[in-house]
Amino acid sequence: MARPHIEPFVDRAVPFKKMALPGFPRGMHYKMLSLDTDTGACSMTVMFEPGYELPPGMSYSEMELFVMTGYIEMEGKQHGPGSYICLPAGVHLPAMKMPRGITGLLFYNYGEPSFVESDADHPLAERHKMVKVNAYDDLQWSATNFFPATAPGCMVKILKFDERTQAFTFMYCMTPNFWQDNISYHDCAEEAYHIWGTSWMMQFGELPTGGYFYRPPYINHGAFRCKLGTLAIGRTDSQLYNHFHFNPWSTLAENRERAGARLLAWKPDLYQWVATGDHNHPADFEFPHAHYNEKGERIFHHHEGGELDHNHGRSRQSTAGKRRRGK
Amino acid sequence: MPDLIKHQRSREAQSWLKKEIAEQKVRFRKIEHEMNVVIARQRDKWFDEFLERIQTRGYHVHFNMMRKIKPEEIPKKPKRRTKVVY
Numbered sequence: 001m002a003r004p005h006i007e008p009f010v011d012r013a014v015p016f017k018k019m020a021l022p023g024f025p026r027g028m029h030y031k032m033l034s035l036d037t038d039t040g041a042c043s044m045t046v047m048f049e050p051g052y053e054l055p056p057g058m059s060y061s062e063m064e065l066f067v068m069t070g071y072i073e074m075e076g077k078q079h080g081p082g083s084y085i086c087l088p089a090g091v092h093l094p095a096m097k098m099p100r101g102i103t104g105l106l107f108y109n110y111g112e113p114s115f116v117e118s119d120a121d122h123p124l125a126e127r128h129k130m131v132k133v134n135a136y137d138d139l140q141w142s143a144t145n146f147f148p149a150t151a152p153g154c155m156v157k158i159l160k161f162d163e164r165t166q167a168f169t170f171m172y173c174m175t176p177n178f179w180q181d182n183i184s185y186h187d188c189a190e191e192a193y194h195i196w197g198t199s200w201m202m203q204f205g206e207l208p209t210g211g212y213f214y215r216p217p218y219i220n221h222g223a224f225r226c227k228l229g230t231l232a233i234g235r236t237d238s239q240l241y242n243h244f245h246f247n248p249w250s251t252l253a254e255n256r257e258r259a260g261a262r263l264l265a266w267k268p269d270l271y272q273w274v275a276t277g278d279h280n281h282p283a284d285f286e287f288p289h290a291h292y293n294e295k296g297e298r299i300f301h302h303h304e305g306g307e308l309d310h311n312h313g314r315s316r317q318s319t320a321g322k323r324r325r326g327k
Numbered sequence: 328m329p330d331l332i333k334h335q336r337s338r339e340a341q342s343w344l345k346k347e348i349a350e351q352k353v354r355f356r357k358i359e360h361e362m363n364v365v366i367a368r369q370r371d372k373w374f375d376e377f378l379e380r381i382q383t384r385g386y387h388v389h390f391n392m393m394r395k396i397k398p399e400e401i402p403k404k405p406k407r408r409t410k411v412v413y
Binding site: 004005006007008009020021022032034035037039040042060061062088089090109110111112114122124125126143147148149150151152180181182202203204205216219220223244246247248249251252 | 329330331332334336337339340343344347348350351352354355358359362366369370373374377378380381384385386387388389390391393396400401402404405407409410411412413
């Protein structure tokens with residue numbers, strides 16, 4: 001994912017622009033929050049004018065929509081503030097109207113924004129992965145249950161969780177007078193948007209309502225403070241682990257090296273196997289289609305050095321694994 | 328399990344992307360300067376205050392578990408310029 005470190009950016013400082021991409025009816029406006037320069041994946045604040053209508057259709061990319069104000073009418077039901085939908089690539093939605101318009105957040109996760117009129121799913125669409133929930137009415141706050149956890153007063157609601165990558169989308173809040181005295185970084189990229197309220201981070205100062213950040217891995221953030229409370233939406237692109245410490249001057253490279261050293265200390269056998277194997281992308285038997293799709297077509301998967309186009313041969317087992325098995 | 332359905336990117340989409348990427352570069356440079364240069368002095372004060380607090384009130388290890396950091400554990404400020412936006 002090639003997005004720059006955007007932190008902080010306050011969308012109130014810029015005007016809306018008209019969305020002119022093909023497929024989108026007139027009346028949609030956006031503010032670009034961050035954009036992947038390789039794939040076109042992006043996060044945007046959006047505004048749809050009163051009376052906006054969208055025919056049945058789908059996106060080429062997985063997308064997420066969060067409604068901040070107004071409501072969407074779809075199949076006779078109203079989806080108001082707090083409504084969240086994660087729409088897998090190729091899954092179509094029925095026609096929708098926005099009688100009073102809406103403002104919201106729109107995320108296209110793997111490609112540029114797209115809308116294709118369709119009243120049926122694409123043949124490759126995975127409808128079972130769709131998530132539709134109202135974050136305000138259907139879910140209740142809980143403390144963060146990772147270890148180590150954020151200080152008391154930072155609560156979450158999980159909207160979407162990816163079983164394979166542990167990437168997740170969540171609502172979070174900081175209660176009035178929240179404070180946390182440590183510095184954090186993660187192995188994942190993290191982004192967040194302040195739906196309401198101001199919080200403070202030691203590196204960047206205050207982030208008010210409409211404030212946003214996209215932060216690549218291993219970048220320090222914290223200590224944290226919030227005077228009057230904050231409501232926000234957050235996302236990660238893989239597993240979030242809180243690497244807490246108290247050195248304000250550690251660099252991205254030092255943080256990453258520390259994470260690597262911790263991995264060696266915590267999972268020495270796994271670390272050695274992955275690090276010394278000459279075929280260093282272990283396959284997950286629960287997700288064999290990380291290499292091949294259901295049609296048997298080879299799909300994108302990561303290799304050291306970026307080499308993608310190669311033949312695995314008959315066996316995908318690493319030679320390091322063979323050495324361990326005494327072969 | 329496609330996250331992205333293969334398709335031909337239109338010329339309009341290509342042109343839109345090019346424009347948005349250029350605008351993002353300008354936005355990033357402004358943020359980078361503001362964060363790494365303009366507020367650097369203020370941030371040094373915030374760092375000093377943090378290092379004082381973790382020796383008196385404590386450092387958050389996990390949730391509400393805190394410990395007081397000893398003076399000899401406090402890191403020394405390196406000579407290099409502090410960078411917070413990368």
